[in-house]
Amino acid sequence: MNKLKAALTNTADSVEVMLDTLLTPDSSTENRIYQAMRYTTLGGGKRLRPFLVKQSADLFGVREINALRTGAALELIHCYSLVHDDLPAMDDDDLRRGKATLHKAFDEATAILAGDALLTLAFEVIAQPETHQDSEIRIELVNMLARASGVRGMVGGQMEDLQAETKELNLEDITHLQRLKTGALIEYGCEAGAILGKASKEEREALVAYANDLGLAFQIADDLLDIEGNVEETGKAVRKDNHAGKATFVSLLGVDGARKEAESIANRAVGHLDTFDDRANLLRATAEFVIARRN
Numbered sequence: 001m002n003k004l005k006a007a008l009t010n011t012a013d014s015v016e017v018m019l020d021t022l023l024t025p026d027s028s029t030e031n032r033i034y035q036a037m038r039y040t041t042l043g044g045g046k047r048l049r050p051f052l053v054k055q056s057a058d059l060f061g062v063r064e065i066n067a068l069r070t071g072a073a074l075e076l077i078h079c080y081s082l083v084h085d086d087l088p089a090m091d092d093d094d095l096r097r098g099k100a101t102l103h104k105a106f107d108e109a110t111a112i113l114a115g116d117a118l119l120t121l122a123f124e125v126i127a128q129p130e131t132h133q134d135s136e137i138r139i140e141l142v143n144m145l146a147r148a149s150g151v152r153g154m155v156g157g158q159m160e161d162l163q164a165e166t167k168e169l170n171l172e173d174i175t176h177l178q179r180l181k182t183g184a185l186i187e188y189g190c191e192a193g194a195i196l197g198k199a200s201k202e203e204r205e206a207l208v209a210y211a212n213d214l215g216l217a218f219q220i221a222d223d224l225l226d227i228e229g230n231v232e233e234t235g236k237a238v239r240k241d242n243h244a245g246k247a248t249f250v251s252l253l254g255v256d257g258a259r260k261e262a263e264s265i266a267n268r269a270v271g272h273l274d275t276f277d278d279r280a281n282l283l284r285a286t287a288e289f290v291i292a293r294r295n
């Protein structure tokens with residue numbers, strides 16, 4: 001776990017530098033939209049999604065700059081989703097990553113625009129030649145990122161989540177919802193590494209299957225943190241799910257049942273990596289990390 005923590009910190013530091021560069025305005029004049037984008041993106045978060053890109057790409061000897069730019073683009077999408085999710089029209093949260101949410105620190109209109117700008121910047125970054133010299137690879141990265149972020153991915157899952165407040169959901173419904181809402185970007189992280197590395201079909205499928213289970217285990221851990229975590233560790237409001245009357249893995253399985261399910265899915269995730277050698281060890285450790293995390 002110590003090796004994993006060091007590697008996570010290392011990637012987080014490199015991603016921070018990359019994001020800082022990507023979020024530097026052309027002129028130094030005061031620019032409110034850049035300030036808002038920087039406020040919400042820099043200096044926080046585990047950077048798990050870029051880490052997955054980096055680790056998956058490393059399996060195929062991809063150049064670091066290619067993985068970092070792709071990971072940073074993915075993080076920009078993740079940050080946009082958090083900003084919009086926190087808005088009064090959605091989850092209406094005041095705290096994120098241990099500080100005031102963007103609409104609280106700035107205002108709602110700026111938060112909407114900053115989210116939009118982060119989303120579009122992500123695609124600009126992926127489409128630039130510095131992300132990969134081969135335009136076919138860039139197009140595939142763009143295509144898959146659009147799919148993971150949009151109606152067949154995160155946005156579709158968020159819509160199902162909003163409807164969950166007024167609907168009875170069973171385990172199958174929740175699994176479907178979470179595979180889209182949280183899972184799609186996590187899956188993209190691993191698939192992007194495979195795309196950058198021109199992985200074989202089997203290798204790519206193995207990484208996608210791993211990420212699919214990782215995303216689910218990650219979400220069950222998130223549901224458990226909502227019940228068992230505290231605001232100091234998580235940096236966000238807790239006990240929100242119960243309050244909203246939403247079905248979650250924990251409300252359906254109970255705390256112990258949900259924990260067992262998370263462990264079993266995390267083990268299954270690791271099983272998908274059997275085709276890779278020791279170079280996948282940090283990905284194996286990540287499965288353990290996502291269910292043990294406290295934030």
Ligand code: GRG
Pocket residue numbers: 044045046047048078080081082084085097154155158181182219222295
């Ligand atoms: C608004 C289109 C739109 C989508 C929002 C991802 C999402 C969809 C909402 C976030 C709500 C939430 C707390 C979901 C649970 C799982 C999750 C994505 C947690 C936050 O991700 P972490 O733990 O956060 O990786 P950090 O801060 O470490 O980056």
